Amino acid sequence: AQSVAQPEDQVNVAEGNPLTVKxxxxxxxxxxLFWYVQYPNRGLQFLLKYIxxxxxxxxxxxxxAEFNKSQTSFHLKKPSALVSDSALYFCAVRDxxxxxxxxxxxGTRLLVRP
Amino acid sequence: xxxxxxSPTHLIKTRGQQVTLRCSxxxxxxxxxxxxxxxxxxxxxxxxxYREEENGRGNFPPRFSxxxxxxxxxxxxxxxxxxxxxxxxxxxxxxxxxxxFYEQYFGPGxxxxxx
Numbered sequence: 001a002q003s004v005a006q007p008e009d010q011v012n013v014a015e016g017n018p019l020t021v022k023x024x025x026x027x028x029x030x031x032x033l034f035w036y037v038q039y040p041n042r043g044l045q046f047l048l049k050y051i052x053x054x055x056x057x058x059x060x061x062x063x064x065a066e067f068n069k070s071q072t073s074f075h076l077k078k079p080s081a082l083v084s085d086s087a088l089y090f091c092a093v094r095d096x097x098x099x100x101x102x103x104x105x106x107g108t109r110l111l112v113r114p
Numbered sequence: 115x116x117x118x119x120x121s122p123t124h125l126i127k128t129r130g131q132q133v134t135l136r137c138s139x140x141x142x143x144x145x146x147x148x149x150x151x152x153x154x155x156x157x158x159x160x161x162x163x164y165r166e167e168e169n170g171r172g173n174f175p176p177r178f179s180x181x182x183x184x185x186x187x188x189x190x191x192x193x194x195x196x197x198x199x200x201x202x203x204x205x206x207x208x209x210x211x212x213x214x215f216y217e218q219y220f221g222p223g224x225x226x227x228x229x
Contacts, residue, residue: 034217043118043204043220044157090156100145100210101170102218104156 002027004093006105013081013112021076021108023091032094033074034102035065039087047089050074061085081112117141118207118221126227132193135224137205139186145169145210146188147218148180151202163188164210192226200228 003026013019025031032051036044048059055067065076074091088107095101117140127133139146145164149157159172163182177193186207192199202225206218 036220041222043120043222044206046217046219049217092156095159100147100162100164100208100218101159101172102147102149102157103159104149106154106156 002093002095002097002103004091004103004105006089006091006108008108009106010109010111013110015083015112015114016080019078019081019085019110019112021089021091021110023074023076023105024072025074025091025093026072027093027096029096031074033065033067034092034094035059035063035074035076036090036092036104037087038090038107044090047076081110083112083114086110086112118205118219120203120205120221120224122224123222124225124227126229127195129195129197129228131195132191133195133226135190135192135203135205135226137188137190137207137221139188139205139207140219143186143207143209143219145208146182146186147206147208148188148190149204149206149220150174150199151204151223152198153201157204160190195228197228200226202226 034049035047050067058064091105092102119138147162148160151157161171162169166182181189202223204223205221208218
C-alpha cells in the first residue's frame with residue numbers, strides 16, 4: 001500500500017535560516033509527489049509537485065523540493081525562512097491504484113521565530 | 115485563493131442527525147474530491163466525482179454519500195452523524211483528462227462539530 005511519512009511533528013527555525021521539512025514515501029511504480037501548506041482555519045494551498053524530470057522542483061513562495069529516488073524522499077526546502085512561513089505542511093503522494101486520490105502524511109508544523 | 119468555495123464555514127450538529135456540505139469547484143474543473151481532516155491529522159480521501167459519477171472511494175461507510183451537478187458543484191451528505199465525524203471537510207477540484215493528472219485545488223473547508 002502507498003504511504004507517506006513525515007517524521008517530524010514540528011520544525012523550529014530562526015528567520016533568515018534555511019529550512020527543511022522531511023518527507024519519505026512508499027509507492028509501487030513512479031511516484032507523483034506534492035507539497036501543500038495549511039494556514040490556520042484555511043484549506044490546503046498547493047506549493048509544488050514532482051511528476052518527472054529534474055529532481056529539484058521549484059514552487060510557490062520560494063519553496064523547492066528535492067526528489068531522491070534511492071532514499072524515497074521528497075524533502076521541502078527554502079533557503080531563507082520567513083516568519084510568515086509558519087504553518088502546517090503536508091506531503092502527499094498520488095495513489096497509483098486510483099489516479100486522482102491523494103494520500104497525505106500527518107503533517108509537520110513549521111515555526112519560524114523572529 | 116483557489117476559486118474553490120465551500121459552505122457553510124462552520125456547522126454544529128447532534129449525533130444521529132444528517133448534514134449536507136456544499137462545494138463550488140474552480141471554473142473549468144471537471145472533478146471534485148472530498149477529504150476529511152480530523153484534528154491533528156492529514157486529510158483522508160472520502161470519494162471523488164468525475165462527470166457526475168463516483169470515480170473512487172476511500173475507507174468510509176455508505177452513510178457518506180455525494181453528488182456532483184452539471185455545473186460541477188458538489189455536495190457531501192453524511193447520515194446518522196457520529197461524534198467521530200467531527201472534522202474539517204475539504205473539497206478539492208481538479209481538471210482531469212487525456213491521461214494527465216493535475217494538482218488538486220482545495221477550498222477553505224467546512225468545520226463540522228458533532229455533539
